[in-house]
Amino acid sequence: MTVDPALAELSDTLFSASVAVYSAAVVAFCAQLAFGRRPARQLVAAGTGGDAPVAGDGAATAGPAPAGRASRWGAVGLALTVVGALVHAGVLVTRGLATDRLPWGNMYEFATAVVLVGVVSFVVLAVRVPGARDIGAYVLAVVVLAQVAIGLFLYAEAGPLVAALRSSWLAVHVSSAVLGFGVFFVSGIASALYLLRLRHDAGGGDAGSVLARLPGAVTLDRVAHRTAVFGFPIWTFAVIAGAIWAESAWGRFWGWDPKETWAFIAWVVYAGYLHARTTAGWRGRPAAWVNVVGLGVMVFNLLYVNMVSTGLHSYAGLD
Amino acid sequence: MTIEAPPRPAEAPQPAARPSAGRRAWALWLRWWRRLTAMRTAIVLLFLLAVAAIPGSLLPQRALSQDNVRQYYLDHPTLAPVLDRLYLFDVFSSPWFAAVYLLLFVSLIGCVVPRVAEHARALRAAPPPAPRRLLRLPDSAGLATPLAGPAALDVVEEELRVRRFRVVRRSGAAGEELSAEKGSWKETGNLVFHLSLVALLLGLAGGKLWGYEGSILVTEGQGFCNSFQQYDTYSAGPLVEGSDLSPLCVDLEDFRAEYEEDLTAASYTADISYGPPGAEGRRTTIGVNDPLRTGGDRVYVTGHGYSPRFTVTLPDGTVFEGVSAPFLPADQGTLASEGALKLPDLGAGVEDQLAVEGFLAPTGVLQGGVLTSIDPRPLSPQVAVLVYRGYLGLDSGLPQSVYSLDADQVERGNLTEVGRANLAVGESITLDDGTSITFDGVDQFAALQFSHDPGQVWVLVASITLLAGLLALLLLRRERFFARATAAADGGGTVLTVGSLTRGGGDSAERFTELTGELRTALADRSSPTPPAGGADPHPGGPHP
Ligand code: HEM
Numbered sequence: 001m002t003v004d005p006a007l008a009e010l011s012d013t014l015f016s017a018s019v020a021v022y023s024a025a026v027v028a029f030c031a032q033l034a035f036g037r038r039p040a041r042q043l044v045a046a047g048t049g050g051d052a053p054v055a056g057d058g059a060a061t062a063g064p065a066p067a068g069r070a071s072r073w074g075a076v077g078l079a080l081t082v083v084g085a086l087v088h089a090g091v092l093v094t095r096g097l098a099t100d101r102l103p104w105g106n107m108y109e110f111a112t113a114v115v116l117v118g119v120v121s122f123v124v125l126a127v128r129v130p131g132a133r134d135i136g137a138y139v140l141a142v143v144v145l146a147q148v149a150i151g152l153f154l155y156a157e158a159g160p161l162v163a164a165l166r167s168s169w170l171a172v173h174v175s176s177a178v179l180g181f182g183v184f185f186v187s188g189i190a191s192a193l194y195l196l197r198l199r200h201d202a203g204g205g206d207a208g209s210v211l212a213r214l215p216g217a218v219t220l221d222r223v224a225h226r227t228a229v230f231g232f233p234i235w236t237f238a239v240i241a242g243a244i245w246a247e248s249a250w251g252r253f254w255g256w257d258p259k260e261t262w263a264f265i266a267w268v269v270y271a272g273y274l275h276a277r278t279t280a281g282w283r284g285r286p287a288a289w290v291n292v293v294g295l296g297v298m299v300f301n302l303l304y305v306n307m308v309s310t311g312l313h314s315y316a317g318l319d
Numbered sequence: 320m321t322i323e324a325p326p327r328p329a330e331a332p333q334p335a336a337r338p339s340a341g342r343r344a345w346a347l348w349l350r351w352w353r354r355l356t357a358m359r360t361a362i363v364l365l366f367l368l369a370v371a372a373i374p375g376s377l378l379p380q381r382a383l384s385q386d387n388v389r390q391y392y393l394d395h396p397t398l399a400p401v402l403d404r405l406y407l408f409d410v411f412s413s414p415w416f417a418a419v420y421l422l423l424f425v426s427l428i429g430c431v432v433p434r435v436a437e438h439a440r441a442l443r444a445a446p447p448p449a450p451r452r453l454l455r456l457p458d459s460a461g462l463a464t465p466l467a468g469p470a471a472l473d474v475v476e477e478e479l480r481v482r483r484f485r486v487v488r489r490s491g492a493a494g495e496e497l498s499a500e501k502g503s504w505k506e507t508g509n510l511v512f513h514l515s516l517v518a519l520l521l522g523l524a525g526g527k528l529w530g531y532e533g534s535i536l537v538t539e540g541q542g543f544c545n546s547f548q549q550y551d552t553y554s555a556g557p558l559v560e561g562s563d564l565s566p567l568c569v570d571l572e573d574f575r576a577e578y579e580e581d582l583t584a585a586s587y588t589a590d591i592s593y594g595p596p597g598a599e600g601r602r603t604t605i606g607v608n609d610p611l612r613t614g615g616d617r618v619y620v621t622g623h624g625y626s627p628r629f630t631v632t633l634p635d636g637t638v639f640e641g642v643s644a645p646f647l648p649a650d651q652g653t654l655a656s657e658g659a660l661k662l663p664d665l666g667a668g669v670e671d672q673l674a675v676e677g678f679l680a681p682t683g684v685l686q687g688g689v690l691t692s693i694d695p696r697p698l699s700p701q702v703a704v705l706v707y708r709g710y711l712g713l714d715s716g717l718p719q720s721v722y723s724l725d726a727d728q729v730e731r732g733n734l735t736e737v738g739r740a741n742l743a744v745g746e747s748i749t750l751d752d753g754t755s756i757t758f759d760g761v762d763q764f765a766a767l768q769f770s771h772d773p774g775q776v777w778v779l780v781a782s783i784t785l786l787a788g789l790l791a792l793l794l795l796r797r798e799r800f801f802a803r804a805t806a807a808a809d810g811g812g813t814v815l816t817v818g819s820l821t822r823g824g825g826d827s828a829e830r831f832t833e834l835t836g837e838l839r840t841a842l843a844d845r846s847s848p849t850p851p852a853g854g855a856d857p858h859p860g861g862p863h864p
Contacts, residue, residue, distance in 0.1 A: 002580060163584045167608040229793050236789060240782045249608050251532065251619040251768045253775055254523070256411045257383065261376035268369035274793075275362055305376070 007098035008158035014091045015112070019147045021084035022119075022140055028077035029137035033213045035070040077136050078126055085119045092116065098158050104174045105165055107306050108156040114302075115146050117182020125186065125223060131215040132223055138214075139189055169245035176238035181298055183231035184270070188295025190224035191288040198285060221284070224291055225277055232270050239263050262301035269294040355422070356429030364423040371419055375410030378402065382411065382554075424520050431513045438506050445487040446500035449801035449818075456801070456818035458831035464842040465812040468804035472497050474845050475802050475815065478838055484800060496803040505822065508791025515785035519778055526774025531555035531564070536645040538626050538764040542570030544596055545616070545769055551721070565616055565771070569593045570600060574763045576623055582652065582695060589620050589765050615771060622766035624648045624656050627679050627702050627758060633665060634753035645764045646679045647722050654681050655692035659724050663711050672711045674734060675756065676724050677704035683743070690741050700761045703741045706750060709734035797822045800834075815842075 092113055096103035104110045118139075126133040161170075197220055200211035214220065242263065247253040254260060273290040276282035282290075338346070354360060379387030388408050392399040406413030453459055464471050472495060476486050484499035533550030535543050543549045545567045573590040587607050592600030605611045611618040628643040639662075646658030660675040680692035683701030690703040710733040712725050719725045728734045740748040747757035799820045807814050817835060821827035 159581060160579045160583050160585070163586050163607045166586065169608075233786065233789050233793060236786055240786060243782070244779070245608075247775065248610055251610070251617070251621060251770050252772065253778065255383070256372070256375055256380070258376040261372045265369040265372060268365050272362060272366060279359070 003158050003160070004098045007094050011091050011094035011098060011158065014087050014094060015147075015151060018084050018088040018091060019144060019151070021080055021087055022144045022147065025077050025080035025084055026137060026140045026144060028073050028080055029140055032070050032073035032077055032134075033137055033210055035073060074133050074136065077140070078123065078133060081119060081123055081126075081136065081140060085116065085123065088112070088116045088119065095158055099160060101161055102170055102174070104178060105161045105170070106156045106159075107302070108150060108154040110174065110178065111146075111150045111154055111302060113178045114181045114185060115143055115150070117179055118185035119143055121183050121186045121227060125227070129219070129223060131219045134213060134215045135190065135193055135220070135223075138193055139186065142189055164249050167245065167249065169241060169248075173238060173241040173245050176234055176241055180231045180235035180238050181302075183227050183234065184295055184298055187224050187227035187231060188292055188298075190220050190227065191291035191295075194220035194224060194288050195285065195292070221288065224288065225274075228270060228273055228291060228294075232274060235267060235270065239267060258305045259301065262297065262305055266294060266297045266301060269297055352429065355426050357426075358430055361423065361426045361430055364419060364426055367419050368416075368423060371410065371416050374407050375416075378407050378410075380410060381408050420520070420524075424517065427513060427517050427520075431510060431517065435510050435514070438503075438510055441506075442503055446485055446498040446799060448489055448491065449496045449498050449803055451493070453801055453803055453816045453818040456820055458821070458828055459816070459818035460831075460835045462815040462817060462835065462839055462842060463807060463812065464815065465846045466842065468495050468806065468813045470845070471813045471815055471842060472802060472804050474841050475817070475838055478841050479800060482834075484798075491803070494803050494805045497801065499800040500798070502795050502797035504791055505795040505797045508788045508795060510788070511784055512788030512792050515781045515788055519781035519785060522774040522777030522781055524774070525777065526556075526772040528556045528558045530770075530772040530774065531559045532768060532770040532772075534621065534766060534768045536624070536764045537569075537571045537767050538643070538645065538762050539571055539574050540762075542568055543767070544568040550769070565614060566595050567593060567613070567616060567769075568596050568600070569611075569618055569767065569769075571765055571767070572602075574623060574765045576695070576763075578696060584651075584695070587620050587623055587765070589767075591618070593618070615773060617770045619768040619770065620765050621768050622648070624654060624764055624766070625679060625681055625697060625700070625761040626764050627658075627660075627677070627700070627761050629660065629675070630757045630759055631662065631665065631673070632755045632757070637665075639665065641759075643762060644721070646677070650692070652695065653692040654695040655679070656681075658722050661711055661713065661721075661724070663713050670710060671708060673754070674707045674711055674724055675704050676707065677702050679761070681761065683741075685741065697761050697763075699743065700758075701741060701743050702758055704739065704748065704756070704758075705736055706738040706748065706756065707734040708737045708750075796827075798830075 092103040092109065095109060099105075104113050122132075122136070122139045126136065193214055194217055196211055197214045197217045200214075201217065215223075242260070243253040246255070246260075250257075269290060273287060273294055276287035276290050379391050381388050391408075402408065406415065410416055450456065454461075466474070472488060476488065476497060476499075479486050479497075479499045482501070484501045486497060486499040488495065488497050490496070531553060532555075533545070533547065533553035535550050537543055545564050547553050547555070547561055547564070570592045571589055572592060575586075575588050577585045577587075579585050588604055589606065590602065590604050591611065592602045593611060593613065594600040603611060605618060605620055607620060610620075624645060624647060626643040626645045628641055631639040631642055633639075642660060642662065644658055644660045646656035648654045648656045656679045658677065658679070660677075662673040662675075665671070665673055678690060679700065679702050680690050681696060681700055682692055682694035682698040683690050684693055685691075685701075690701055707724065707729065710728060712728045712733065713719070717725075724734065738748050738750050740746075742748065742758040744758055744760050747755045749755045800817065801819070802815050802817045804813050804815055806812075815838075817838070819827070819831050819834075821830070
């Protein structure tokens, strides 16, 4: 198995291109916010309770059509996001072709794939949930930051897989981990925005602030919850598939290796989030915090466990 | 499953007299039991288990690496003993971890079992009667129809049955009414999920109690049998007796390691034969990701390395050929390895035992007199050896590693260095007394692991049912639909009050609007040729005005 250097280089070029396109999408989404309609002041209820409907919500679904210029910029932003996602997918495809294997064998490839899943989940949401497009500027800003950090700190040369990873479980386990993580990525951002929105609304709701152009708290909360509900079984499956693989690769299905431990912790936190959403006294703000902590645990598991601690999961490809 | 505690039986009226001590103890016990078995407690305990796992991933653990713990002791000489007393280097086998685990287990059982019984009853019971104030439900509406009450409910019933609702009709105080329900599989999924969690914990515990694993380095052409005496290291659950070990012997016939051009390990494969002791073995090939599985036991290749082979010639002409010992890889990339060869019985007595400690490079180069390895394949093996003579201390009763010399013996002067050299294949070193040691080459060894975990099939089945239950729990929705017929105020026809209660899924309002729309059409169809009088009039409290 030899690496095709031309394809590997193309992959790296596409990576930079994806960052550029996503940055353009951020600019377009910011323009959407800038030209966006300013919610009438009296409509901004000082929502303290988590589920109190807030202006912007109903308006986005049933209200008058948003100002033409803003919605045009929103469409441009979304189109750029889709182009970016295609380029981003190209990064992985060319890497896979260059190395003749699935392109998620090290931390760089894994993280790149996670962000791609996050972007795709956002696009799906933006098309299906009215109002979700309004979080584009924030999601894409995080995406750009994540991509830059991945390129700077996690980059690993294209290369062959170590023996332990040559198994069809790579496709099953890592693909599901990527999917689950990517979906949680969007979910965590939605919960963080929900918390910001609540704070903004509680603070009197300065209509001029960009936060006033966020979708309403109810929409944000619902987006966060629906994505988490979608991601949780996938994550559960990823952990189970990991355990099945570990039984044949490492001689035991569970051994409290650091990555396993943190996968379990993340699982518990997300289970806690789903419960909290339906428990009196935990709805709204506290539940959203649990979701944000969940994303923190996922990122910690990716970064700390690969880079600082040592374990069997040390396939990061970093020296 | 809702999060709230199960409905509690009403408190018994306080008796006037002081209850007996036994009663009070019983009441106290009951109170704690209820508290422990509330769903909320189970979640808190699950969280606690996650929090308890954190130190296990941040501090070195004995179960994962003894060396890292030893290093931690050296780096933090005052802190380490304190942490050790709190079991922080053995988190996952510590009493406090077990306590959380057991409490969670009891809590789950206490919480889920009564619900299973309740749900089994509910599955067979009719849907509950309609609430008195239907319009208070989150989704509700009023439908006017010229049909008579029973006929209108017939239409609703038919429409609901087509949609796979279970329907009952009752005549209540406020008029004839209808209750319908579907999606009780959601609750079934919920219970399956939680019961699977219990089963999974049981399987895990069973595996810990009755499971064992041992590891051993086996050179090509040699073998081992499944017994604790033979393993280099082993760990076994508290209920494992040495005599329980399945009688199985494994011989390593051939071992191959393949590498990519950039020296990434591509595959390890071992040809083995296995079977009961003394019997003709069956042959198979095992490798990374592809263990031997036989009768609940598994044999894995976990790594490989080289054993240098030497010929020792004593001054009197006695020759010992094929003296070798496995050297442990210190660097997985180049397989630079370290090890020791102990030769206690060359015949010269306890004071004249020989030992060779050394460094092995499968493909060696000398850089400034220092031997390093540049390739994991044995292209040009070289060793750097230090030869000692003296007393090895093997019969001192203290255990020593087979892979290194006892540093104490060297320190106390019992072992003294009598020569050192870098040797390529075929080269020898001659000691002061005329003994010569020749490096003949290397043999491959494989690191094999033997594992037995009777719980793992249970855990697998439990995790599959857990996932199935989870999917049902998250994706299904339970809907209840109620309708009540009352005569219209103006005397002509009927007003149906309908309402629904949905658990799970987000868009209950849209679904309700859709369903009432379809009911309206059906009612209108049925009451034609008379055109629908008055049309439909959704209740103002409804979701979409
Ligand atoms: C109980 C067993 C396992 C669990 C719980 C588990 C958990 C995880 C988790 C949580 C991730 C996400 C990565 C992250 O957030 O950093 C992951 C990724 C990954 N897993 Fe596993 N895993 C298990 C077994 C295995 C086995 C047996 C292998 C291969 C021999 C494996 C190979 C990988 C690889 C290559 C990745 C992606 C690359 C990376 O993060 O460096 N896993 N696993």
